[in-house]
Amino acid sequence: MAVAAVAFMAAVAASLLAVAAAASPVPAIYVFGDSLADVGNNNHLVTLLKADFPHNGIDYPGKKATGRFSNGKNSVDFLAENLGLATSPPYLALSSSSNPNYANGVNFASGGAGVSNATNKDQCISFDKQIDYFASVHASLVQSLGQAQATAHLAKSLFAITIGSNDIIHYAKANSATSATADPSQQFVDALIQTLTGQLQRLYGLGARKVLFLGTGPVGCTPSLRELSPTKDCSALANGISVSYNAAAASLLSGMAARYADMHYALFDSSAALLRYINQPAAYGFTEAKAACCGLGDLNAKIGCTPLSFYCDNRTSHVFWDFYHPTETIARKLTSTAFDGSAPLIFPMNIRQLSAI
Ligand SMILES: *[C@@H]1O[C@H](CO)[C@@H](O)[C@H](O)[C@H]1NC(C)=O
Ligand SMILES: *[C@@H]1O[C@H](CO)[C@@H](O)[C@H](O)[C@H]1NC(C)=O
Numbered sequence: 001m002a003v004a005a006v007a008f009m010a011a012v013a014a015s016l017l018a019v020a021a022a023a024s025p026v027p028a029i030y031v032f033g034d035s036l037a038d039v040g041n042n043n044h045l046v047t048l049l050k051a052d053f054p055h056n057g058i059d060y061p062g063k064k065a066t067g068r069f070s071n072g073k074n075s076v077d078f079l080a081e082n083l084g085l086a087t088s089p090p091y092l093a094l095s096s097s098s099n100p101n102y103a104n105g106v107n108f109a110s111g112g113a114g115v116s117n118a119t120n121k122d123q124c125i126s127f128d129k130q131i132d133y134f135a136s137v138h139a140s141l142v143q144s145l146g147q148a149q150a151t152a153h154l155a156k157s158l159f160a161i162t163i164g165s166n167d168i169i170h171y172a173k174a175n176s177a178t179s180a181t182a183d184p185s186q187q188f189v190d191a192l193i194q195t196l197t198g199q200l201q202r203l204y205g206l207g208a209r210k211v212l213f214l215g216t217g218p219v220g221c222t223p224s225l226r227e228l229s230p231t232k233d234c235s236a237l238a239n240g241i242s243v244s245y246n247a248a249a250a251s252l253l254s255g256m257a258a259r260y261a262d263m264h265y266a267l268f269d270s271s272a273a274l275l276r277y278i279n280q281p282a283a284y285g286f287t288e289a290k291a292a293c294c295g296l297g298d299l300n301a302k303i304g305c306t307p308l309s310f311y312c313d314n315r316t317s318h319v320f321w322d323f324y325h326p327t328e329t330i331a332r333k334l335t336s337t338a339f340d341g342s343a344p345l346i347f348p349m350n351i352r353q354l355s356a357i
Contacts, residue, residue, distance in 0.1 A: 024084045025355040026158045028105035033162035035111030037076045040067035042111045044092035047123045049112040055311045071315045072328030078335035102137045114167040115192045138206045154207035162214040172238035193248040211265040215246035217274045223292040223301035224323035266354045268338040293318040
């Protein structure tokens, strides 16, 4: 009886999966990372790293502050839209419901998270913890679908990861006096990549086969880091680390794909892609690429976006929403480049091609 019920539920779940699969080349998106991808996990934490209050969400449907660190939607919303899927719900909202459905995708991303557990410790869900949560989601999928179906489902699904910015920001702020020529940042990047290697191996072990890695952006040009410079220039140290980190992540992923014939990936060079808008804002229709739209103080970067902060009238003319995060307009443009663009910005294939495998 119990066995029959389980088999019946597996059959129902399998047919639901078949319907989803027909509409999109990928049945689900599993999201990991930081505030660039958080869609509300931190709303459920006791933390300072939150965005579930105005003016965040001012351009979101219903002007709702959902916990996204944005004036509107973020990159994972546009990723889902491009694939014809609903945005994957936050794990902490889903897991508290009575009968969570993990087969339509889950978002584990948490504002503040880094590759290292030490980054914003106890203020966010660390990447390691996100993978722990995914391990329990994996177990639950195996239980509801059966091992073979769960494996097939995950192999078709997209694993979107954006992680590393917070580690780099912390390092750059702590080492801002270091000269760019004599800095030990290569050791720092090596340590991050070593940790990241274990984390991606774990995800592969749990069934990830289509990995979208969104590299770190030019974090030295975020209003927060610019504001620290007397001349309001980008932090060359932070931007340099971001470039090295993305290059090292690229060789890590190509090594994994060489070792595992069934693993495919796309890597987005967020640094190069976003720098186009920062270096030549007018060419792309932006009027402000330095100051944040929402915040207070120099460059609106001394204080983040709170209900008491100033915010700009025209968000579509700004590159940065707050002291760390891009506007919805930028998120849409970057996602569109990653989806249909080509090397060197997205390689060795774009998201459309990765999805179709
Ligand atoms: C990070 O935290 C996870 C638990 O979430 C733990 O398993 C792991 O060992 C920790 N890593 C380090 C380097 O402390
Ligand atoms: C907002 O900025 C965009 C881009 O700079 C511009 O095209 C648009 O006309 C502006 N809208 C308003 C209402 O000023």
